[in-house]
Amino acid sequence: MLPAPNSEALSLADVMQSCLASIAGRPNRLGLRPVDKAVVLLVDGLGADSLKARAGHARTLAGAMTGNAVIDSGFPTTTAAAIATLTTGTRPGHHGIVGYSAFDAARRRVVNQLSGWDAQMNPLTWQPESTLFEAAAADGFDAVVIGPERYRETGFSKAVLRGARYESAATIAGRMGRAAELLQQGSQHCLIYVYVPELDQVGHAHGQESPSWISALEATDSEVRHFERALGPRHGLIVTADHGMLDIPSYSHVLFDQVPALIDGVQFVAGEPRCLQLHFAADASVSQRSRVLEAWHESESDRSWVATRHEAIAANWFGPVRPDVESRIGDILVAARKGIAYYDSRAGTSARAMVGQHGSWSPAEVRVPLLRFGAYAA
Numbered sequence: 001m002l003p004a005p006n007s008e009a010l011s012l013a014d015v016m017q018s019c020l021a022s023i024a025g026r027p028n029r030l031g032l033r034p035v036d037k038a039v040v041l042l043v044d045g046l047g048a049d050s051l052k053a054r055a056g057h058a059r060t061l062a063g064a065m066t067g068n069a070v071i072d073s074g075f076p077t078t079t080a081a082a083i084a085t086l087t088t089g090t091r092p093g094h095h096g097i098v099g100y101s102a103f104d105a106a107r108r109r110v111v112n113q114l115s116g117w118d119a120q121m122n123p124l125t126w127q128p129e130s131t132l133f134e135a136a137a138a139d140g141f142d143a144v145v146i147g148p149e150r151y152r153e154t155g156f157s158k159a160v161l162r163g164a165r166y167e168s169a170a171t172i173a174g175r176m177g178r179a180a181e182l183l184q185q186g187s188q189h190c191l192i193y194v195y196v197p198e199l200d201q202v203g204h205a206h207g208q209e210s211p212s213w214i215s216a217l218e219a220t221d222s223e224v225r226h227f228e229r230a231l232g233p234r235h236g237l238i239v240t241a242d243h244g245m246l247d248i249p250s251y252s253h254v255l256f257d258q259v260p261a262l263i264d265g266v267q268f269v270a271g272e273p274r275c276l277q278l279h280f281a282a283d284a285s286v287s288q289r290s291r292v293l294e295a296w297h298e299s300e301s302d303r304s305w306v307a308t309r310h311e312a313i314a315a316n317w318f319g320p321v322r323p324d325v326e327s328r329i330g331d332i333l334v335a336a337r338k339g340i341a342y343y344d345s346r347a348g349t350s351a352r353a354m355v356g357q358h359g360s361w362s363p364a365e366v367r368v369p370l371l372r373f374g375a376y377a378a
Contacts, residue, residue: 002311003075003305004316005074005317007319010071012071012073012082013085013089013090014089015030015040016087016132019191019238020141022034022038022376023136037182037190037192038190038238041176041179042240043240044197044198045203045204045356047208047243047364047365047368048369051217054217057217057218057221058217060222061371064372069371072366072367073366073368074092075092076092076275077244077358077359078242078243078272078358079100079242080099080100080156081099083195084097084127084159084160088129088160091319093319093321094319095129096126096129096325097127097159099113099270099275100114100271100272101270102328108268110268110270110279114154114156115156117154117159126159132163133162134162136191143191143193144191146168146169146179147194148169148170148197151195161193172220173223175194176194184230198220199216199217202215202216210355228373235374236372236375239370240368240369240370240371245365248339248354252339252341253340254341254342255345256276256342257346262292265280265289267280271333271359272358274335274342274360276335276342277330277332278292278330278331278334296332303336303337303338304334305335306333308332308333309329309331317333335360336360336362
């Protein structure tokens with residue numbers, strides 16, 4: 001059976017939406033009390049299971065892991081989709097960022113959703129949902145994003161961060177320090193979003209069981225501990241993540257292109273190694289498509305969920321899906337259940353150096369922390 005997410009359960013879509021409501025003094029899904037300034041810190045790649053397993057290296061973060069401190073990030077468990085969910089309060093079927101890479105049907109190409117934006121892909125139309133930063137500004141509140149400088153003008157930032165003032169700092173300490181300064185400046189109500197990509201980057205390069213990952217976790221925890229001291233009685237902090245991670249050794253790579261029956265008529269491969277989204281050539285016949293789907297079921301069903309686009313939509317994988325978003329989702333999706341990653345060997349070997357991976361439905365990937373500090377901890 002395919003995974004079927006509970007649409008009523010708390011998820012990443014509720015986090016920033018609830019923080020904005022708390023600034024406005026409105027009821028919210030997270031039950032956050034009213035504040036003047038709210039900070040959302042997203043630690044890229046910090047899965048709840050990984051944090052629990054390394055609690056001794058992150059005593060401030062782990063100390064906030066109460067009984068209601070775990071939520072689902074949503075599907076697919078990848079940064080582009082998850083951050084869009086966080087900042088719009090909608091799921092991928094609405095905001096349209098359905099994977100690490102996605103199929104652009106109008107131009108018959110696959111586009112990287114983080115770094116592949118160009119003049120042919122307008123951020124305002126590819127992701128048309130209003131952001132919560134725009135909603136904050138409409139309410140008369142300040143909205144600030146603090147992240148690395150290299151993300152300031154990207155297409156992805158224009159798609160999911162619009163409405164906020166972007167400020168940059170090169171280090172975790174610098175970003176948290178700037179957020180602390182904003183808490184002390186003026187009396188205007190403010191929504192602050194801080195992005196920390198370092199943990200995810202180390203995880204991809206060395207794995208989340210590596211000493212380097214633990215060092216990055218300790219550094220993040222230390223900065224949260226320092227920042228907590230800057231929180232006033234009307235300041236709230238939420239620490240969360242976009243996804244967790246699994247370490248996938250090279251011997252667990254599946255070179256799917258070496259089985260002809262799995263790629264017959266497949267023209268485009270999108271998604272990510274733990275959640276392939278396969279798109280057929282426009283002239284692929286119905287019988288050809290059926291044979292390929294059957295071949296994937298026969299070959300991979302013991303270790304992955306194999307679904308057609310329509311099955312995945314019916315199972316609520318992407319939430320309600322707008323008609324113009326449907327074609328971005330693969331004709332066939334292959335989401336890993338076990339500790340494997342799928343690769344197309346025709347694309348070369350460079351991508352296969354990645355150790356920490358995510359994208360699918362395993363608890364290690366889906367479960368992320370929801371940690372409350374300051375006024376939100378009360």
